[in-house]
Amino acid sequence: MRNLAPNQSEQSRWKSPPKAIDVTIVMPCLNEFQCLPHCIANAHEALRRIADQYGLKGEIVIADNGSTDGSQGLATSLGARVVDVAERGYGAALIGGGKAAYGQYVLMGDADGSYDFTDGVAMIGKLHEGADLCMGSRFKGGISPGAMPWKNRYIGNPVLTGILNLFFRPGISDAHCGLRAIRKDALESLRLSGSGMEFASEMVIKAALKGVRIEETPAKLLPDLRDRAPHLRPWRDGWRHLRYLFMLSPTWLFGVPAAVGAAAAVSVLTLVALDAAGIVSVPFLGNYWTILAAAALSVSHMAGIMAIAARIYGVKQGYRTPSGRWNSFRRALSLESMLVSGVALIGVGITLLSAVAVAWQSRDFAAAQSVVAPVFGTLLVTLGVQNFFGGFLLSIVGGNEATLMQSEVAEQASPKPLRKAA
Numbered sequence: 001m002r003n004l005a006p007n008q009s010e011q012s013r014w015k016s017p018p019k020a021i022d023v024t025i026v027m028p029c030l031n032e033f034q035c036l037p038h039c040i041a042n043a044h045e046a047l048r049r050i051a052d053q054y055g056l057k058g059e060i061v062i063a064d065n066g067s068t069d070g071s072q073g074l075a076t077s078l079g080a081r082v083v084d085v086a087e088r089g090y091g092a093a094l095i096g097g098g099k100a101a102y103g104q105y106v107l108m109g110d111a112d113g114s115y116d117f118t119d120g121v122a123m124i125g126k127l128h129e130g131a132d133l134c135m136g137s138r139f140k141g142g143i144s145p146g147a148m149p150w151k152n153r154y155i156g157n158p159v160l161t162g163i164l165n166l167f168f169r170p171g172i173s174d175a176h177c178g179l180r181a182i183r184k185d186a187l188e189s190l191r192l193s194g195s196g197m198e199f200a201s202e203m204v205i206k207a208a209l210k211g212v213r214i215e216e217t218p219a220k221l222l223p224d225l226r227d228r229a230p231h232l233r234p235w236r237d238g239w240r241h242l243r244y245l246f247m248l249s250p251t252w253l254f255g256v257p258a259a260v261g262a263a264a265a266v267s268v269l270t271l272v273a274l275d276a277a278g279i280v281s282v283p284f285l286g287n288y289w290t291i292l293a294a295a296a297l298s299v300s301h302m303a304g305i306m307a308i309a310a311r312i313y314g315v316k317q318g319y320r321t322p323s324g325r326w327n328s329f330r331r332a333l334s335l336e337s338m339l340v341s342g343v344a345l346i347g348v349g350i351t352l353l354s355a356v357a358v359a360w361q362s363r364d365f366a367a368a369q370s371v372v373a374p375v376f377g378t379l380l381v382t383l384g385v386q387n388f389f390g391g392f393l394l395s396i397v398g399g400n401e402a403t404l405m406q407s408e409v410a411e412q413a414s415p416k417p418l419r420k421a422a
Contacts, residue, residue, distance in 0.1 A: 020057050021057060021058065021059050021102040021103045022056035022057055022058060022103050022104055022105060023047065023050055023056050023057070023058035023059075023103045023104075023105045023106075023107060023124055024058060024059050024060075024061055024097075024101035024102055024103035024105070024106050024107070024184075025043045025046065025047065025058060025059070025060045025061065025107045025108075025109065025117060025120070026061045026063055026094060026097035026098060026101060026106055026107070026108050026109075027039060027043070027060070027061070027062055027063065027097070027108075027109060027110065027111035028063050028065060028090055028093030028094050028097065028110065028111060029062045029063060029064045029065060029067055029071050029075070029093070029111045030064070030065040030066065030067055030071075030088075030093075031067045031068060031069045031071060032067070032069075032071050032111040032112060032226075033067075033069040033070055033071045033074055034225060034226065034227065035111055035112050035113045035224070035225045035226060036062070036071055036074050036075055036078065036111060037074070037078060038113050038225060039109075039111045039112070039113055039117075040060060040062075040075065040078040040079065040080050041078070042113075042116060042117045042118065043060045043080075043109075043117045044060070044079065045117070045118055046107070046117035046118045046120055046121055047059075047060070049118060049121045050121055050124050053121065053125065054124065054125065054128055056105070056124065056128070058103060059081060059101075059102060059103065060079065060080040060081065061080065061081050061082075061083055061097045061100060061101055062075040062080045062081070062082045062083070062097075062111070063083050063085050063093040063094060063096050063097030063100070064082055064083065064084050064085065064093075065085055065088055065089070065092070065093045066084075066086070066088065072084075081100075083096055083097055083100040085097070087195055088195070089195035089196045089199075090195075090196060090197050090199060091192070091193075091194040091195045091196055091197070091198065091199025091200075091202070092195040092196075092199075094108055094199060095192055095193075095195075095199070098182075098184070098187050099188075101184060103184065104183060104184050104185070105124055105127045105128070105181060105182075105183060105184065106181065106182050106183075106184055106187055107120040107123060107124060107179075107180075107181045108178070108179070108180050108181070108182070109178060109179045109180075110178045110179075110224075112224040112225060112226055113222065113223075113224050113225035113226075114147065114178070114221060114222050114223070114224040115136075115178060115179040115219065115220070115221070115222070116219075116220050116222065117179070119136060119141060119179060119217070119218065119219045119220060120136075120179055120181055120219075122134075122217045122218075123136065123179075123180070123181035123215075123217055124181055126181070126215040126217060127181055127182075127183055130213065131213045131214065131215040132182065132183050132186040132207065132212035132213045132214070133180070133181070133182045133183075133186060133203070133204075133207045133212060133213070133214045133215070134180065134181045134182070134214075134215045134216065134217060135172050135174065135175075135177055135180050135204065135214065135215070135216045135217075136174065136177040136178075136179035136180055136216070136217060136218070136219025137172070137173045137174040137177060137216050137217070137218055137219060138174050138177050138219055138220070138221040139157075139173050139174050140173060140174070140216075140217075140218040140219075141217075141218030141219040141220045141221070142218070142220050142221070143220075143221045144220070144221060144222050144223055145223075146223045147221045147222055147223045147224075148221055156238050157174065157175075157176055160175060160176065160201070160238065160241050160242060160245070161173065161174060161175040161176070163242070163245055164201060164204060164205065164245055166252075167205075167245055167248075167249040167251075167252050168204070168205050168208040168209060168248075168249065169208060170204050170205075170207065170208040170214050171214070172204065172214065172216050173216065174216075175200065175201060175204050176200045176201070176241070177200075177219055177221075178200070179219045180203070182203070182207075186207070186212055189210070189318075190203065190206045190207060190210065190319065191206075191317065191318055191319065192206065194244065196237065196240055197237040197240055197241065198237075198240040198241050198243075198244040200241070201241045201244050201245060202244060202248075205244070205245070205248050205249075205319075206248070206319040209248070209314070209319050209320050209321070210319060210320075210321055211321060248314070248319075250306070250307045250308075250309075250310030250311050250314070251307065251311075253307075253310070254303045254304065254306045254307035254310065255303075255304065255307040257300070257303055258300045258301070258303035258304040258307060259300075259304075260300075261296050261297070261299060261300035261303070262296075262297060262300035262301065262304070264293075264296060265293045265294070265296040265297035265300060266297065268285060268289055268290075268292075268293035269290070269293045269294065269297065269376075269379075271285055272285050272289065272290050272293070272372055273372065273376070276370060276372040276373075287370065287371045290371055290372055290375050291371065291375055294375045294376070294378070294379040297379065297383075298379060298382050298383065298386070301383055301386055302386055302390075305386065305390040305393065305394070308333065308394060309390075309393055309394055309397045311326075312330070312394060312397050312398045313397050316397070316398065316399065330398075333394065334391075335391045335392065335394070335395045336391075337391075338387050338388070338390060338391025338394065339387075339388060339391050341384075341387050342384045342385065342386075342387030342388035342390075342391065343384065343388070344384070345380050345381070345383050345384030345387060346380070346381050346384035346385065346388070347384075348380050349376075349377045349378065349379070349380030349381035349382075349383075349384060350377070350381060351377075352373060352376060352377035352380065353374065353377035353378070353381070355373070356368075356373045356374045356377060359373075
């Protein structure tokens with residue numbers, strides 16, 4: 001089980017939140033003894049500027065991930081509050097620090113000196129003006145020489161940010177900036193779970209899916225102060241981000257390939273059927289094309305079911321907001337309708353295959369010149385079976401149908417704690 005609570009000594013020291021804490025600066029920490037003095041001093045300066053400009057009081061939280069170099073004691077002596085997070089990982093540390101934050105605004109940044117926390121003053125200003133999440137942009141704020149490897153700057157970040165904008169449309173220029181600010185209620189509503197570097201993408205994706213207001217301000221990226229290699233592993237962490245983008249986008253992972261494959265397959269099968277009926281002549285579409293098109297339609301049909309199942313899961317997990325059209329679609333796509341359509345398809349397919357068997361017998365069991373009829377019959381049976389089992393899969397993922405619909409309607413009717421983006 002994830003341990004995100006402060007340790008026993010910290011619990012006794014902070015039995016209840018101090019009054020008038022508005023802003024919490026959270027830094028994930030794993031053996032950052034060398035960098036902490038600079039980072040905590042910089043964070044104190046940021047809090048001073050926030051107090052001067054907005055009249056907000058703040059605190060500094062070090063979300064420690066099991067440091068063995070004395071970082072905890074050093075952070076405490078420098079005026080920060082230490083929260084122990086047992087589960088390892090960048091995301092796990094930030095989730096733990098965010099849960100322990102006393103402020104209504106949470107400003108997150110790395111504890112290696114690569115970010116200037118005073119850049120976060122403008123981010124807190126955006127939250128104070130009504131935004132729910134404010135991202136920093138290193139491409140707008142400036143990247144110091146040697147602060148970012150070329151493959152991250154010119155390949156990794158632009159490609160991943162571009163895909164994220166295409167899939168989820170948050171409209172930001174830097175999806176992986178480590179300096180960002182978020183309202184505490186928004187952070188809790190997103191129910192983030194990524195323990196590694198994919199946490200950076202997860203926050204933006206789920207915020208975009210829930211339609212919260214996202215802003216962006218410039219943020220500088222500086223060379224870190226470590227005398228050791230960073231925890232970041234570009235290729236491994238890049239893949240973790242990419243797979244997370246697809247995992248949270250069933251439309252692009254399943255839906256788009258399903259639509260393209262089905263359209264192509266139906267076009268070919270329609271021409272094949274018209275040719276077999278003598279209505280048109282399409283000599284270049286023989287048996288091979290018929291078999292390939294049937295296989296493509298079967299795969300596309302299954303991908304479509306998987307897209308719907310993944311979307312239902314997102315609604316159940318709370319990071320997708322169901323629309324009225326989606327609720328209507330879910331009512332139509334009930335277990336019973338899937339079973340009825342499945343049985344109907346199987347019945348038609350078996351009837352067609354029976355006719356094929358009768359024709360085969362009438363030819364004294366000689367081979368047929370065309371595979372159109374048996375392929376169509378087999379395809380209908382396959383689609384029917386997929387509908388039959390797919391109906392149960394959708395019900396299992398969605399839970400009890402009545403409970404599912406009631407929860408979706410209740411979510412729509414209840415007031416949203418987060419403001420929708422314009």
